[in-house]
Amino acid sequence: MIPAAxxxxxxxxxxxxxASLAEAGDNGKVMAGGHSLLxxxxxxxxxxxxxxxxxxxxxxxxxxxxxxTLRIGALVTHHQVETxxxxxxxxxxxxxxxxxxxxxxVRNRGTIGGSVVHGDPAADWPAALLAMGAELTLTSSxxxxxxxxxxxxxxxxxxxxxxxxxxxxxxxxVPAAGTRAAYRKVKxxxxxxxxxxxAVCLQADGDTCTDVGIGVTGLAGTPxxxxxxxxxxxxxxxxxxxxTAAAAGVxxxxxxxxxxxxxxxxxxxxxxxNTARAIQDALGG
Amino acid sequence: MSNTTTxxxxxxxxxxxxxxxxxxxLVHYLRDVLGLTGTHIGCETxxxxxxxxxxxxxAVKSCTLLAVQTDGCEVETIESLATDxxxxxxxxxxxxxxxxxxxxxxxxxxMATRQLLQENPSPSEEEIRHGLxxxxxxxxxxxxxxxxxxxxxxxxxxxx
Ligand SMILES: Cc1cc2nc3c(=O)[nH]c(=O)nc-3n(C[C@H](O)[C@H](O)[C@H](O)COP(=O)(O)OP(=O)(O)OC[C@H]3O[C@@H](n4cnc5c(N)ncnc54)[C@H](O)[C@@H]3O)c2cc1C
Ligand code: FES
Ligand code: FES
Numbered sequence: 001m002i003p004a005a006x007x008x009x010x011x012x013x014x015x016x017x018x019a020s021l022a023e024a025g026d027n028g029k030v031m032a033g034g035h036s037l038l039x040x041x042x043x044x045x046x047x048x049x050x051x052x053x054x055x056x057x058x059x060x061x062x063x064x065x066x067x068x069t070l071r072i073g074a075l076v077t078h079h080q081v082e083t084x085x086x087x088x089x090x091x092x093x094x095x096x097x098x099x100x101x102x103x104x105x106v107r108n109r110g111t112i113g114g115s116v117v118h119g120d121p122a123a124d125w126p127a128a129l130l131a132m133g134a135e136l137t138l139t140s141s142x143x144x145x146x147x148x149x150x151x152x153x154x155x156x157x158x159x160x161x162x163x164x165x166x167x168x169x170x171x172x173x174v175p176a177a178g179t180r181a182a183y184r185k186v187k188x189x190x191x192x193x194x195x196x197x198x199a200v201c202l203q204a205d206g207d208t209c210t211d212v213g214i215g216v217t218g219l220a221g222t223p224x225x226x227x228x229x230x231x232x233x234x235x236x237x238x239x240x241x242x243x244t245a246a247a248a249g250v251x252x253x254x255x256x257x258x259x260x261x262x263x264x265x266x267x268x269x270x271x272x273x274n275t276a277r278a279i280q281d282a283l284g285g
Numbered sequence: 286m287s288n289t290t291t292x293x294x295x296x297x298x299x300x301x302x303x304x305x306x307x308x309x310x311l312v313h314y315l316r317d318v319l320g321l322t323g324t325h326i327g328c329e330t331x332x333x334x335x336x337x338x339x340x341x342x343x344a345v346k347s348c349t350l351l352a353v354q355t356d357g358c359e360v361e362t363i364e365s366l367a368t369d370x371x372x373x374x375x376x377x378x379x380x381x382x383x384x385x386x387x388x389x390x391x392x393x394x395x396m397a398t399r400q401l402l403q404e405n406p407s408p409s410e411e412e413i414r415h416g417l418x419x420x421x422x423x424x425x426x427x428x429x430x431x432x433x434x435x436x437x438x439x440x441x442x443x444x445x
Contacts, residue, residue: 001329001330002308002310002313003308004308005288005306005307005308006307006308007288007307008288008290008307008351008353010356031354034349034350034351034354035331035349038349038350038351039330039331039349041308042329042330051307053353053354055354079343102419103334103418103419103420104344104397104400104401104416104418104419105331105334105337105344105345105346105397105419106331106346106419108343108344108345109345109346109349109350190332191332192418
């Protein structure tokens with residue numbers, strides 16, 4: 001399996017990368033870790049004429065906490081997030097999600113930005129980023145803009161990024177003290193991708209849920225935020241019965257993916273079960 | 286389109302300058318251009334880990350990397366481990382513990398083990414299994430591989 005021939009460009013700056021991308025138009029693709037793009041190119045599902053490798057853009061490789069915001073550059077690898085003390089100390093959920101991706105070799109190369117832009121419906125990052133209400137930053141030669149993760153994912157391998165744009169990074173608000181979080185995933189055995197993955201981030205006053213974010217990946221063609229489940233939990237006592245009752249609605253009205261790995265019905269079942277379990281995990285029980 | 290790019294890579298300590306097509310995969314560069322056939326090709330789809338090598342000290346699957354992506358990098362393959370004084374402790378341990386049968390997965394297993402022990406010199410059984418998650422063996426049933434990694438860890442600690 002060998003990709004079709006292409007021109008290879010390694011820009012030295014974000015401006016140069018954006019200019020190359022603008023010039024290449026639909027014929028160009030940027031490359032980060034290459035762990036989704038290259039498999040697609042080997043299968044000739046993608047045949048870019050120009051590949052723009054972002055590897056020299058060291059400014060996109062940083063993890064920073066400033067004020068109450070955790071910022072992660074687009075080129076930060078899954079392994080970097082998994083092992084970063086800034087992430088572990090400020091937002092352990094993201095480190096846990098990173099550590100659940102693929103295997104060590106994949107985590108060494110794959111980047112958070114590449115995963116987000118690729119938009120695989122079974123990818124892990126979207127669940128956590130949706131649960132936490134992450135903001136994404138995009139740049140093109142025309143300027144920069146930011147966008148909520150909730151508006152970014154549009155369908156299988158489809159996101160709101162323009163062909164001329166580069167994702168430079170993302171940010172999340174550092175969760176308030178006492179926030180509890182968990183990620184539950186049923187893995188596809190060979191790759192580690194999520195058959196269903198549920199990320200939960202919640203706050204409680206005593207045993208009353210005061211706020212909650214739940215991100216769901218793997219279940220549908222587009223990762224989504226389970227707002228109906230969230231609404232049902234907010235203001236309620238976090239008893240086992242209330243949790244199960246709320247989680248039971250996670251797949252309602254969702255067109256569940258149906259493929260060789262799992263039927264739609266089974267995925268919906270896994271989603272209900274693991275939503276309840278992820279909430280219990282977050283509560284530490 | 287037969288455009289080429291010049292890359293400079295250090296492979297097992299030897300500097301190389303090469304004209305390559307951008308689409309050349311690292312594994313093909315190592316095997317076909319340099320003749321380092323210790324790195325195996327199993328699945329070609331980044332799942333089996335047989336092609337694992339180290340790039341700048343991190344284990345990667347060389348079937349899912351372009352040679353041009355390693356321009357300026359240090360690449361180490363299975364051939365870098367043994368010296369004139371004998372096998373590397375990880376190789377010794379795989380031999381002693383019967384960590385291989387057909388041996389097809391072994392170069393990748395050993396390179397993945399190398400990264401694992403580099404990050405965690407005393408892994409538990411669970412950590413070993415998690416650390417080798419990206420490598421598939423169709424022969425051994427993994428038990429002897431886990432034993433080999435444990436022995437290698439002990440020996441490498443004793444040796445330092
Ligand atoms: C064997 C295997 C197992 C895997 N298991 C999992 C898993 O369990 N869970 C999971 O979530 N993922 C998994 N992945 C996917 C992996 O996480 C990829 O690394 C990730 O999806 C893509 O990141 P990348 O940096 O490799 O992106 P690339 O492959 O370089 O790029 C992917 C796409 O995004 C675009 N792109 C990349 N970076 C940018 C940017 N900064 N701005 C604009 N566009 C950009 C590219 O043009 C391309 O279209 C697996 C992959 C493999 C090969
Ligand atoms: S040949 Fe590279 S992972 Fe199987
Ligand atoms: S020893 Fe045969 S595949 Fe592992």
